[in-house]
Amino acid sequence: MFLHWHSGPGVRVPGTAIAADLPRRRPATIPVTHYYDAKRACRKCGRPFLFFAEEQKHWYEALAFPLEADCLECPPCRKDERKLRTLHRQYDALLARADRSEADTLELVKCALQLLESSVFTPKALPQLRALLRPLLADASGPRHAEATALLSRIKGIAA
Ligand SMILES: [Zn+2]
Known part of the structure; x- marks a missing residue:
């Protein structure tokens, strides 16, 4: 049997x-x-x-x-879940970093936006992301300005 x-x-x-x-x-x-x-x-x-x-x-x-x-x-949902967990860990690590470079900050905001778009984070996180980008946006000739501007418009898209 x-x-x-x-x-x-x-x-x-x-x-x-x-x-x-x-x-x-x-x-x-x-x-x-x-x-x-x-x-x-x-x-x-x-x-x-x-x-x-x-x-x-x-x-x-x-x-x-x-x-x-x-x-x-299902396997695709489990794969998404794993991806989001990895992203969240990456976000936490970047957030905790004391000597965060401008590139790190951009990466941090990118992680947060993906987590927001996947509904892991709520729009309550948006003001913090804007604040993180502010120093990069302040200097229009800065090397990261264009990327920061693109991220800001993604933030505005979510907030709208
Ligand atoms: Zn599924």
Whole structure:
């Protein structure tokens, strides 16, 4: 008998079973002997995707995730999520830098704008971004002036 967790008929894809490596898994209340490719709908964008049997094996065995952990988002949404996390870390690091150069400031504002456009940041962050750009905008002959001006119009676009 093939036993599987939270993927009843209509959810599991027939013919995709791979054996669970039982000794490596944590003791579970649900006995699991096999993983199947499982149909899912992304909670973020609603697109259907497959939570592959191989992926499940990796999650529950190599990564030792609890069996209750389910894959809720499709691969593109998960990729976006990772990208935004990286961007946020980059933003925090640049913000914390005491000896921030003009190039760093531009990078910082660019990170913040992407996070704003992805709704991670709210428009409340806009005045701070304007303040960061102000010194670069003050000197019209400065080497970073053109880039700072372009960022300012992006800020105005969001604020509008
Ligand atoms: Zn999605």
